[in-house]
Amino acid sequence: MAAERPRRDGHPGYLLHTYAYRETSLVAEIYVREVGRVAVIARGARRPRSALRGVLMAFQPLMLSWSGKSELKTLHKAEWQGGYAPLRGLSLICGFYLNELLLKLLPREDPHEELFEAYATALAQLPAAQDHAAVLRRFERVLLQELGYGLVFDREAVSGAPIVADARYRYVPDRGPVAAGESCEQSGVELAGKTLMDMAVDQYTDPRTVQQSKLLMRSLINHCLGNQTLHTRQLLRDLQQL
Numbered sequence: 360m361a362a363e364r365p366r367r368d369g370h371p372g373y374l375l376h377t378y379a380y381r382e383t384s385l386v387a388e389i390y391v392r393e394v395g396r397v398a399v400i401a402r403g404a405r406r407p408r409s410a411l412r413g414v415l416m417a418f419q420p421l422m423l424s425w426s427g428k429s430e431l432k433t434l435h436k437a438e439w440q441g442g443y444a445p446l447r448g449l450s451l452i453c454g455f456y457l458n459e460l461l462l463k464l465l466p467r468e469d470p471h472e473e474l475f476e477a478y479a480t481a482l483a484q485l486p487a488a489q490d491h492a493a494v495l496r497r498f499e500r501v502l503l504q505e506l507g508y509g510l511v512f513d514r515e516a517v518s519g520a521p522i523v524a525d526a527r528y529r530y531v532p533d534r535g536p537v538a539a540g541e542s543c544e545q546s547g548v549e550l551a552g553k554t555l556m557d558m559a560v561d562q563y564t565d566p567r568t569v570q571q572s573k574l575l576m577r578s579l580i581n582h583c584l585g586n587q588t589l590h591t592r593q594l595l596r597d598l599q600q601l
Contacts, residue, residue: 366426370394371440373478374417375458379405387415387434389423390461390478395470399425399434414439418446418454418482430467444486453491456591457481457498460580463587464506477501492573493563499576500558506583511535512559524553530575532582548575 372391380386385401404411411434414421420440425432446454457478465471481498488494503510514521515528516535522528527539531547536555550571557568558575577592 365428366424366435367394368424368436370423372421372423373419373482374415374421375462376417377401377415383409385411385415386431388462389421389425389434390465390475391423391470392472392475393470394468396461396465396467397425397432398430398467399427399432401434401437404434411437417458419443420479443482446482446485449491450485450488452591452594453485453488453495454482456495456589456595459589459591460499460502463589464502464580464583471505474501474505490563492569493561496558496563496572496576497561499580500561503576503579503583508533508579508583510579512555522552522555522559524551524556526552528552528555530555530578532579548578550575 370391370393372389375388375390377385377387380400383403383405385404387399387401389397389399391397401411401415403409404415406412414437420442422438422440424436425434427433477498481494484494500510516537522536527549528536529539529547529549530536539549551567553565554568554571557563557565558572563569563572
């Protein structure tokens with residue numbers, strides 16, 4: 360008798376990515392609060408009358424059910440939970456950027472409920488966002504913290520002294536901010552103390568903080584990505600927005 364396949368029913372989640380599988384099916388990467396990132400086969404989802412066809416939408420809250428012991432599970436049910444306004448234009452590209460970060464940095468079946476909530480919050484804010492950069496920086500910060508990269512914004516890494524607003528620092532991956540004038544450290548991103556203080560409280564109104572925080576988070580995420588490339592980042596760079 361075949362071993363019973365564990366089944367999970369009624370879990371809130373989101374669709375991150377799909378690609379065609381055989382003639383009528385899809386492989387989908389879903390992101391679930393209690394489980395993390397999961398790969399599933401949506402059998403028959405490309406058929407015109409499939410119950411899944413019009414439901415598997417990115418950036419919308421779903422209720423998901425699946426089963427399976429292997430790395431690739433079988434999706435049984437997906438229900439739209441109502442919710443966010445559609446993402447358009449720059450907001451849509453930002454949404455794809457968030458999804459690409461999760462796909463490339465989050466291991467499968469590794470739950471991070473705080474990160475899930477940060478993702479849901481970002482999706483809710485993006486449709487009407489006047490400041491897309493602030494939405495992205497807040498999500499990136501939670502992502503890096505959940506991945507184990509403890510971010511330090513309030514004190515100097517070597518001495519432990521509080522950050523001084525008008526001092527200059529270099530933020531070195533895996534260390535934190537180092538006083539620029541007191542170290543021969545050449546790696547990392549140079550930035551003002553005020554930028555670090557603003558980032559500590561998620562404040563992104565100062566134009567210098569906006570620019571320097573973008574460079575810092577890009578550097579830290581690159582450090583985590585290694586040799587992987589973010590395709591959506593190039594789109595954002597081309598728009599010269601973020």
